[in-house]
Amino acid sequence: MKRSEINALIDDxxxxxxxxxxxxxxxxxxxxxxxxxxxxxxxxIRQCKLGWDITDFGSGDFDKVGLVVFTVRxxxxxxxxxxxxxxxxxxxxxxxxxxxxxxxxMLKSEDIICKSGGNLLIRLFNRAPDGTLSDSDVEVSLDGxxxxxxxxxxxxxxxxxxxxxxxxxxxxxxxxxxxGTAIVGEVSSVNDDETDNAFHxxxxxxxxxxxxxxxxxxxxxxx
Numbered sequence: 001m002k003r004s005e006i007n008a009l010i011d012d013x014x015x016x017x018x019x020x021x022x023x024x025x026x027x028x029x030x031x032x033x034x035x036x037x038x039x040x041x042x043x044x045i046r047q048c049k050l051g052w053d054i055t056d057f058g059s060g061d062f063d064k065v066g067l068v069v070f071t072v073r074x075x076x077x078x079x080x081x082x083x084x085x086x087x088x089x090x091x092x093x094x095x096x097x098x099x100x101x102x103x104x105x106m107l108k109s110e111d112i113i114c115k116s117g118g119n120l121l122i123r124l125f126n127r128a129p130d131g132t133l134s135d136s137d138v139e140v141s142l143d144g145x146x147x148x149x150x151x152x153x154x155x156x157x158x159x160x161x162x163x164x165x166x167x168x169x170x171x172x173x174x175x176x177x178x179x180g181t182a183i184v185g186e187v188s189s190v191n192d193d194e195t196d197n198a199f200h201x202x203x204x205x206x207x208x209x210x211x212x213x214x215x216x217x218x219x220x221x222x223x
Contacts, residue, residue, distance in 0.1 A: 001062060001207040006054045007216045013068050013093045020116045020183055022091070024070060027051060032215050035223065042223075048074040048082050049193070049220040057101055058204025067100050068093040071220060075190040077107075090186040094120065094175040102133070102172040102200040110165050110188035114157035118179035122163060123154045125170040133170055133200065140164065170200060 017024065027045055030038075045051060050071045059065035069092055075085030088108075094100070096118065104127055114120040128134040135151045141164045142155065149155075155163060156176065165171055175182035193205055206221055215222070 001056055002210045002212045004213045009054055009068055010052055010217045032218055035218055044082060046223040047079050048076050050074060051220040052217055053220050055207050063098060065099050077190055077192055086190060088188045088191040092184040092186060094182045094184055096175045096177050099172060099174045101203050102170055104168050104170045104198050105196050106167055107196050108189050108191060110186055111162050113162040113185040114159050114182060115185045116159050116183040118182040119176040120157040120173055120182045120184055121154050121176050122171055122173040123152060125151050127168040127170055
């Protein structure tokens with residue numbers, strides 16, 4: 001991805017969130033110059049990878065396969081004292097027909113909450129013993145109501161709806177065409193994007209960046 005694209009995506013996300021009355025913590029807005037003044041008092045942000053996370057999953061086509069994420073809070077599986085925080089929270093900005101590829105987590109359980117804007121479509125499969133997509137029925141909870149559906153079923157979440165995803169439950173999601181960009185929340189156990197994501201197809205979780213212009217907002221991997 002080009003740095004100019006990443007800069008623009010973050011600016012656009014901030015504008016969209018503000019339009020929907022969503023305000024981010026102070027570090028969301030810090031410039032690289034401001035980051036240069038921050039010392040060990042900000043180690044929790046660095047160690048737990050809070051902040052902006054923009055990826056095209058190695059697709060080279062962000063509009064079709066990509067995601068804008070802001071991690072608001074997170075613990076850590078190993079590093080003290082952050083290993084005493086057992087939860088995480090993210091904000092996802094998802095364009096129409098922009099897919100996050102099919103994947104599951106080994107450790108993380110999460111609630112995916114369609115907060116505002118467009119509708120979220122999410123397709124589910126159980127994980128087969130060999131790591132592939134199972135054809136078995138899927139049991140899943142949406143806002144406290146239990147459903148049993150066929151493998152590959154796609155749920156449509158409107159603003160206010162949520163779904164609970166447990167470990168080893170494959171999921172792929174995108175915003176519904178014609179309904180606008182979806183603002184989605186994620187509340188979960190501790191998040192570790194380096195080791196806890198298992199994608200069905202080979203993808204790149206963090207982008208290679210073409211530095212075609214200066215950084216305006218550091219990504220969570222760049223502190």
